[in-house]
Amino acid sequence: MPDLVWFLIRRLFATVLVLLALSLAVYLIFYALPADPARLGCGKPCTPDRLEQARHFMQLDQSTIQQYLAFLRGIVVGRTYGEGGAAVHCDAPCFGYSFPLARPVTTLILDRLPITASIALGAAVIWLIVGVSLGVGAALKRGKLFDKLAVGLALIGVASPSFLVGLLAILVFGFWLNMVPVNGYVPFTESPVDWAWHLIMPWLVLAALSSASYIRLTRAQMLEEMNLDHVTTARAKGAGERRVVLVHGLRGVLVPIVTIFGLDLGSLLGGAILTEKVFSMQGLGELLISGVSQVDVAVVVGVTLFSAFLVIIANLVVDLLHGVLDPRVTHG
Amino acid sequence: MSSSVPAAVSPTRQALRRVRRDRSARLGAWLVIGLIVIAALAPLLVRLAGQDAYTYNIGLLDPARGNAPSGTAGGVSGDHWFGVEPLTGRDLFSIVVLGLRTSLFIAAVCTVVTTVVGTLVGISAAYFGGWYDAIVSRLLDFLFGFPQLVFMIALGIIVPAGFPRWLLLILVISVFGWAGLARLIRNQARSLVTREFVEAARSVGSSGWHVITRELLPNLLGPVLVVATMAVPGYIGLEAALSFLGVGVPPPTPSLGRSISDSIVWVYTGTDPWFLFFPGAMLFLAVLGFTLLGDGIRDAFDVRLRRAT
Numbered sequence: 001m002p003d004l005v006w007f008l009i010r011r012l013f014a015t016v017l018v019l020l021a022l023s024l025a026v027y028l029i030f031y032a033l034p035a036d037p038a039r040l041g042c043g044k045p046c047t048p049d050r051l052e053q054a055r056h057f058m059q060l061d062q063s064t065i066q067q068y069l070a071f072l073r074g075i076v077v078g079r080t081y082g083e084g085g086a087a088v089h090c091d092a093p094c095f096g097y098s099f100p101l102a103r104p105v106t107t108l109i110l111d112r113l114p115i116t117a118s119i120a121l122g123a124a125v126i127w128l129i130v131g132v133s134l135g136v137g138a139a140l141k142r143g144k145l146f147d148k149l150a151v152g153l154a155l156i157g158v159a160s161p162s163f164l165v166g167l168l169a170i171l172v173f174g175f176w177l178n179m180v181p182v183n184g185y186v187p188f189t190e191s192p193v194d195w196a197w198h199l200i201m202p203w204l205v206l207a208a209l210s211s212a213s214y215i216r217l218t219r220a221q222m223l224e225e226m227n228l229d230h231v232t233t234a235r236a237k238g239a240g241e242r243r244v245v246l247v248h249g250l251r252g253v254l255v256p257i258v259t260i261f262g263l264d265l266g267s268l269l270g271g272a273i274l275t276e277k278v279f280s281m282q283g284l285g286e287l288l289i290s291g292v293s294q295v296d297v298a299v300v301v302g303v304t305l306f307s308a309f310l311v312i313i314a315n316l317v318v319d320l321l322h323g324v325l326d327p328r329v330t331h332g
Numbered sequence: 333m334s335s336s337v338p339a340a341v342s343p344t345r346q347a348l349r350r351v352r353r354d355r356s357a358r359l360g361a362w363l364v365i366g367l368i369v370i371a372a373l374a375p376l377l378v379r380l381a382g383q384d385a386y387t388y389n390i391g392l393l394d395p396a397r398g399n400a401p402s403g404t405a406g407g408v409s410g411d412h413w414f415g416v417e418p419l420t421g422r423d424l425f426s427i428v429v430l431g432l433r434t435s436l437f438i439a440a441v442c443t444v445v446t447t448v449v450g451t452l453v454g455i456s457a458a459y460f461g462g463w464y465d466a467i468v469s470r471l472l473d474f475l476f477g478f479p480q481l482v483f484m485i486a487l488g489i490i491v492p493a494g495f496p497r498w499l500l501l502i503l504v505i506s507v508f509g510w511a512g513l514a515r516l517i518r519n520q521a522r523s524l525v526t527r528e529f530v531e532a533a534r535s536v537g538s539s540g541w542h543v544i545t546r547e548l549l550p551n552l553l554g555p556v557l558v559v560a561t562m563a564v565p566g567y568i569g570l571e572a573a574l575s576f577l578g579v580g581v582p583p584p585t586p587s588l589g590r591s592i593s594d595s596i597v598w599v600y601t602g603t604d605p606w607f608l609f610f611p612g613a614m615l616f617l618a619v620l621g622f623t624l625l626g627d628g629i630r631d632a633f634d635v636r637l638r639r640a641t
Contacts, residue, residue, distance in 0.1 A: 159565065164592065176602070289577060
């Protein structure tokens with residue numbers, strides 16, 4: 001399939017361009033900051049001499065563009081700050097080095113990523129399943145009690161800030177009923193059961209709210225789809241109702257759902273950050289927020305770019321998936 | 333040209349009539365009106381209650397329970413209508429109504445800014461088309477799929493300490509908020525651009541600006557109103573979320589999101605769930621009211637807002 005190969009190459013090329021443009025923009029924005037990271041890192045008393053030394057060590061004495069290029073090179077081949085015995089090495093892929101925390105930003109991110117990713121992925125799986133099935137159900141039972149309940153639930157879900165629902169859930173299920181743990185994260189590798197058990201509340205809270213808009217969308221799309229010619233044709237040819245719904249109706253629904261899901265990946269990350277705060281888990285969001293309050297530019301730039309990269313690449317995957325689901329999507 | 337049919341009712345008026353007949357939209361409208369009145373009169377209400385949001389009332393706390401408020405329902409009394417804040421004993425009613433004022437103020441300013449920018453960009457992209465439209469569309473796609481919350485948090489670092497945080501909040505929310513509006517308006521405007529009256533205006537030599545403001549904009553007022561109303565609950569939620577994460581308006585300025593964030597520890601231990609209840613309920617009502625009203629207005633104007641093309 002040469003068409004598909006060309007499509008892949010073009011999409012990859014465009015993605016790399018977007019990543020480069022984005023990282024340059026982020027670099028230029030964040031290095032215009034008023035606080036001087038070298039001053040914070042030069043110790044006391046901060047003589048002009050030592051300040052100059054610190055600046056040189058952190059490679060802040062170069063121009064912004066030089067720093068940006070060094071940053072890009074660091075992602076590919078790694079980076080070394082300073083010379084001789086005091087040198088600090090940051091292995092590739094190096095997203096910068098946090099001097100206040102004395103750790104490479106990549107390590108910091110990789111330490112925190114499993115928490116945020118666990119919340120986000122688990123919630124996404126639940127909300128896609130719940131959102132699509134409730135939406136389809138509501139469309140098929142249009143006007144009946146089930147439909148009204150689903151639409152009502154969706155309205156409440158859309159109108160509730162996630163952190164509010166999370167705290168209510170903690171109060172009801174964690175404190176009053178004392179059924180589930182309300183905080184703490186257990187790594188998957190340590191105990192998969194404990195991992196899931198500790199994540200069940202964050203998943204349900206984040207999924208409940210996001211599935212609301214998917215219920216609405218699936219319902220509307222399904223109602224429309226069931227009136228289209230190909231569904232009528234399938235019925236006329238004697239296909240059973242189950243086959244009509246699952247094969248002919250649902251297929252048209254999945255395409256816009258995948259599109260929207262691609263667009264929602266950014267807010268999925270945002271939702272995971274809010275959720276981790278509600279459940280007192282130390283994920284990427286906590287790293288970023290403490291980076292902002294400690295004026296740790298390397299961490300802030302690293303986390304920001306890393307999340308943007310993640311979302312852009314995930315988008316690429318969704319795009320490719322789109323082509324598989326919908327043969328009408330031409331790779332031209 | 334005025335219509336010669338005496339009974340003609342403008343589409344806008346018809347739509348408003350439909351809003352009035354829609355029960356949930358009416359509920360939303362009353363909620364919104366009520367909340368706006370409360371927010372506008374907040375300082376007066378606080379004075380009426382004889383309180384302020386800053387005075388510590390250590391005497392109202394119960395040291396035996398980790399300084400949670402003594403008394404029922406978080407210390408509700410004739411003096412403190414919503415009880416007091418744990419640890420400090422500050423009047424919760426004052427905090428909640430002034431916090432609502434902050435929320436609605438920021439959401440309102442963001443709505444105005446993003447509506448104006450989004451409408452202008454959306455209409456012009458639809459009207460001029462070509463490479464301008466292509467660039468705008470790419471930019472919108474890009475902003476849309478973005479981890480916006482991450483950027484909003486991160487931008488806090490480049491702002492000088494003296495810079496007012498509420499202004500920063502408005503800026504970051506607006507910078508990302510206009511994209512959604514612009515996309516919807518662009519899609520609406522695109523179907524108008526090829527219509528005869530636009531052709532006619534063009535053919536007599538009207539300038540682009542004239543066509544946009546005199547021909548397209550009046551026909552898009554319905555969709556613009558719908559999109560703007562539907563954006564408000566999003567901004568209220570976003571402002572609360574940023575405050576909840578600790579990057580909103582700084583203390584001691586009251587903020588619903590920060591109070592909710594402060595309540596986490598009291599919820600975990602179950603010592604004072606009322607500290608979550610009052611600010612939480614206020615935030616929920618605000619978002620719910622604007623969502624109901626927005627849905628009602630959308631249905632009444634019969635605008636189809638597709639997020640995807």
